[in-house]
Amino acid sequence: MDSPKRITGRHERTSAGEEEVAAFIPKPLPPSDPPLVMGAALAQRLRAAEQALARLELAGEMVPSVDWFVYAFVRKEAVLSSQIEGTQATLVDLLTFEAWEQPDTPANADVEELCNYLDALTFARKELASSKGLPISMRLLNKVHRRLMRGVRGAERAPGEVRRSQNWIGGSRPGNAAYVPPPPHALGDLLSAFERYVHADDDLSPLVRAGLLHVQFETIHPYLDGNGRIGRLLVVLVLEHWKLLTKPLLYLSLFLKRHRDEYYRRLTAVRVEGDWEGWLDFFLDGVATIADEAVMSARELFALVAADRERVLRHAGISIVALRLFELLPRHPVVTVASTMKLVETTKPTAGRAIEVLVSAGVLAETTGKKRDRSFVYEKYLERLRVGTELARGR
16 A cells, blocks of 8 residues: 655664664654545545444344453463464463463463463453553553563563663664664653553544554564563553453454564554555454454354253253353363362262263363373364464474
């Protein structure tokens, strides 16, 4: 897409390690010189994205158990956003860990990153929902970042603190980096301007503003690690804060993972060419695409559960405990005998029998092949839910 050339920032010579590099200092939002051009094609993209989000919000309101989808879709986004950064864990890995979790048994490093993401998002949403909580601000994002990085890769790189040293992206050293973010001394003013734009009155659509804020955050790159995940989580938070969605049902990272090369290329084009319009075309396409896919997924999952409920109710060996377990499966699609004992508050023999009923009804399947320490998976549900979250072969 053609867009007017504009200057989006300036370069400043600074030191990184033992090299001198050109760090980029972006102009504050919104885009100017010239202002953002919402031409006919981009305006149509925006309408399509807004309508798709409205359909997703409506889908969440119409199903009796929206908590199912919040549980599932938040985990899907956690996995996808982390995979973009190289995390080698899948949705099934996360759900299996949650089923087996013991207080004294740590997850492997990749799964721990996913657990941290979930903790960080839960914390942020509680803060924003509370009258005494923090607004969207660097204070909030610092606290979120601290939770995201706790005990995982990058935990030694000042979690929860804006960086005090120069970082760079890509390349083997600063001198051949693909991008060098602003120097530390410029971060105070840049992040103050970033915060002001979050809370400023603006004629632009909130969805457009969400896209602008994501790029600006990635461009500033205020932390030594974890910027990508925080920048994508920021989109989730502002969509809810600006009431485009009342629940975090949009797993936009699926689109960004599918089009990872273009994602990074579009970010670069904003900095190098001032092509905010091209980025927004890509971003809004992603919102519309994933919102519509999420609606379809929600419908399919709900229809599957309804059909399986009928099958379970007709099963000759059905019991109250087995039925209670079935109703919990959408939020616990991987179970063990031990986790079932806790979920339905029953004894080990009764939990085992409930699982056996659901296995014989064709709902649960044993996946380990073991005689002990077995896991049981709601396979048909997970098969639909995990689309896009598997790792590429050979990785």
